[in-house]
Amino acid sequence: MRNARELLLAYTATIADPDATAALFTADGVIELPYVASIGLPPRISGPDEIRAFIVGLLKVVPDFGFDSVEILIDTPDQAFGEYSVERVTVTGRPFSQMYAGRLVAEHGKIKLLRESLDLVRAARAMLPNGVADIPRDR
Template identity: 90%
Template sequence: MRSARGLMLAYTATIADPDATAALFADDGVIELPYLASIGLPPRIAGPDEIRAFIVGLLKMVPDFGFDHVAIFIDTPDQAFGEYSVDRSTVTGRPFSQTYAGRLVAEQGKIKLLRESLDLVRAARAVLPNGVADIPAHG
């Protein structure tokens, strides 16, 4: 049975393979990306099928998406916290350079929860047609 650390390493290694990545998640496993709500996207992707579809969509925007420089800072049998970076180009040729922070909760050898954060402004500049101008104003 994989530990949280093993699952985080597997997730970061297989992110470019939607089927392999989705298979790491429990049937009720989720990825939470709270920052996506600010650009009108669902902040919670639940279950292997939705996770697979999300990664397929990500790969359409950043075809050679992959994580580099994985560092795990907290490592217990059922939780891991780490940072992992990506430095690629989008389909439009814009740079997509991020450092993600992720907290992973494991249950019975599968990912139950992966909550990630990144710099939304940098992501918007890379993938939205008008960059940060496409982020809805709040207030």
């Protein structure tokens, strides 16, 4: 049975394979991306099917998405926290450069919760048609 550290490393290693990544999650496992609704992304993705679909959508925007470096900063058998980066190019030719921070909670050898943070301004510049101009100002 995988511990939290092993699961975080597996998640970052398989992110370009939606089926393999989704299989890491419990039936009610969740990816939370606080604040991303402002750039049109769902802030909570629940269950392997939604997680798989989310990753498929991500790969349509950044076809060779993958994490370039992973550093686990805190780990216990049930929780891990790490930072991982990505340096890629979107289908529009814009750079997609991010540093993610993720807290993972493991349950019975699977991911119960993965809460990730990222730089929304950088994400908007890379993914939205008009960059940061498309972020609603009332938020």
